[in-house]
Amino acid sequence: xxxxxxxxxxxxxxxxxxxxxxxxxxxxxxxxxxxxxxxxxxxxxxxxxxxxxxxxxxxxxxxxxxxxxxxxxxxxxxxxxxxxxxxxxxxxxxxxxxxxxxxxxxxxxxxxxxxxxxxxxxxxxxxxxxxxxxxxxxxxxxxxxxxxxxxxxxxxxxxxxxxxxxxxxxxxxxxxxxxxxxxxxxxxxxxxxxxxxxxxxxxxxxxxxxxxxxxxxxxxxxxxxxxxxxxxxxxxxxxxxxxx
Numbered sequence: 195x196x197x198x199x200x201x202x203x204x205x206x207x208x209x210x211x212x213x214x215x216x217x218x219x220x221x222x223x224x225x226x227x228x229x230x231x232x233x234x235x236x237x238x239x240x241x242x243x244x245x246x247x248x249x250x251x252x253x254x255x256x257x258x259x260x261x262x263x264x265x266x267x268x269x270x271x272x273x274x275x276x277x278x279x280x281x282x283x284x285x286x287x288x289x290x291x292x293x294x295x296x297x298x299x300x301x302x303x304x305x306x307x308x309x310x311x312x313x314x315x316x317x318x319x320x321x322x323x324x325x326x327x328x329x330x331x332x333x334x335x336x337x338x339x340x341x342x343x344x345x346x347x348x349x350x351x352x353x354x355x356x357x358x359x360x361x362x363x364x365x366x367x368x369x370x371x372x373x374x375x376x377x378x379x380x381x382x383x384x385x386x387x388x389x390x391x392x393x394x395x396x397x398x399x400x401x402x403x404x405x406x407x408x409x410x411x412x413x414x415x416x417x418x419x420x421x422x423x424x425x426x427x428x429x430x431x432x433x434x435x436x437x438x
Contacts, residue, residue, distance in 0.1 A: 196266035198238045200224050201231035208234040208276040208304075208434040211267065213285030213292075215310070216361035217334065217354070219244045226280075229427050234278075234434040237270060239263055239288075243357030252360025256284075256368040260291035271296060276304040278434055279378075282419060283390070284365040286311035290402070293376045303378035305433045309426075310388060310416055312395030314370035314402055322362045327355050330362070336389075375404040381433075382409045383426065385418030 197211070198220040210230060212223040220238035227236035241259070242250035253259040271277060277296075281289030286308035293303045312318075322333050380403040384396040393411065400407045410429070412422045419426055 196239055196263060197270065198240055199235060200227040200238070201236065203232040203235040206232055206235050206275070208278065209270060209273070210234050210236045210278045210280060210430065210434060211270070211289075212236065212238045213279070213281035213288045214239065214241065215283035215285050216365055217358035218282075218285070221245065225423070226427065226430070230431060230434065233431055239285075241357070241361070243360060244354060248354070248357070252357045254360040254363035254367075256287060256291060256364045259364060260288055260295060263288065264292050264295040267292070271301055276434070277302070278305045278307070278430070279303055280307040280309065280430065281311075282309040283311050283416065284361055285309075287314060287365060287368060290314055290376060293378055294374065297377055303376065306376055306378045306380050307383065307430070308380065308399060309383040309419055310385065310391060312391045313398035314368075314374060315372040316395045316398050317369065320366040322366060330355060330358060334358070372401060375402050377404045379406040380408070381429070382407075383419070384409070384411055385414040385416060386411050387414065388416045388418065390416050
């Protein structure tokens with residue numbers, strides 16, 4: 195099962211599909227689901243290799259992972275609802291690729307939110323996936339996106355590190371042609387001190403927007419969205435409840 199729904203809202207005419215960061219899990223979006231229900235029904239993607247899917251091998255390729263997610267989401271996409279996609283970090287890239295697949299097949303994405311990630315065609319030399327286990331843990335500590343108590347639990351980390359390494363392999367080897375675009379309105383969210391995304395790299399998403407484009411800059415680093423939760427929830431609610 196690829197999509198988790200923590201707070202069913204079957205009467206809502208809008209749905210939000212959320213894509214976690216590298217090493218992240220569906221539960222990261224539990225607070226988002228709680229705050230947006232019942233205005234929208236929120237689904238969080240659960241990648242293989244973590245939590246209840248920990249026995250499944252990770253998928254270390256963004257295109258293959260996007261294909262699998264798109265196929266799994268088909269039943270949701272067939273509903274007569276507005277569909278909004280939100281992804282953070284690696285999840286932003288996956289949301290973009292899934293949106294491309296939805297539009298390729300004649301579907302419609304009402305809005306795409308790309309958070310905490312440089313534009314798909316912007317690349318940097320990154321090799322975190324080639325580090326040893328300690329090196330990957332240091333990266334997680336630097337970004338402050340993983341519960342510190344988990345980082346100190348050797349048994350837990352031994353279980354989740356293969357999935358985290360797979361995620362990093364997927365995002366660090368991803369390449370996208372500069373002409374790839376989505377028709378959906380695109381809003382990019384970024385932290386003003388994010389070491390993984392400069393303002394120039396965030397602005398470069400404009401080249402992948404076939405429709406309206408908006409860039410929102412927030413105070414904070416790579417996980418700025420944790421501190422800026424109320425503002426981001428308000429922005430999501432505005433798009434989800436917009437008429438039409």
